[in-house]
Amino acid sequence: DQQVKQNSPSLSVQEGRISILNCDYTNSMFDYFLWYKKYPAEGPTFLISISSIKDKNEDGRFTVFLNKSAKHLSLHIVPSQPGDSAVYFCAVGNSGNTPLVFGKGTRLSVIA
């Protein structure tokens, strides 16, 4: 049973528009949430994170939103650029010594 679900395997967005990637988790004990970006033949790279004490964290064009009651987080990219085309993984963890749990990823294609 998946603890972290990214229900959209793929998403296509026009350049300049907003990309919204979603992630749902099942365990309310998770308190640390991250997004990673992965290009082909490379390892995932850390993008942005949020802890459970916040509901929003912004870094340039990237914003992560956390809705703890719904066990849902999302990544907004605005404006989207062709270089943002990649697979995005949601990851969740907690402040104990447990490894991050990853979703299956969403492939984002930004069309010029």
Place this chain on the structure above:
Amino acid sequence: GAGVSQSPSNKVTEKGKDVELRCDPISGHTALYWYRQSLGQGLEFLIYFQGNSAPDKSGLPSDRFSAERTGGSVSTLTIQRTQQEDSAVYLCASSLKGSGSPLHFGNGTRLTVT
């Protein structure tokens, strides 16, 4: 080095052979993780090291899989008597202190078992 380094980048092996995958973490990072990604799947956790000890081996799929870390640095993941279902990209990551800090990944080793 500046990032996590993994070798080899690609490995093709025959079913039944043993393979050894190597990971050099970022200098000073105390925590080291092994994950694997099979085709069309997410990242599956295998094992985690804090220093040289492995508090969590829960993800190792079978007793054919083992890993060690020496000197709080380099780690090797060994797969004995490889099977075709072991084919995947094996990713190593390190982090500064483990929980609550982001993981930094290497580019992975693509293992193909024929």
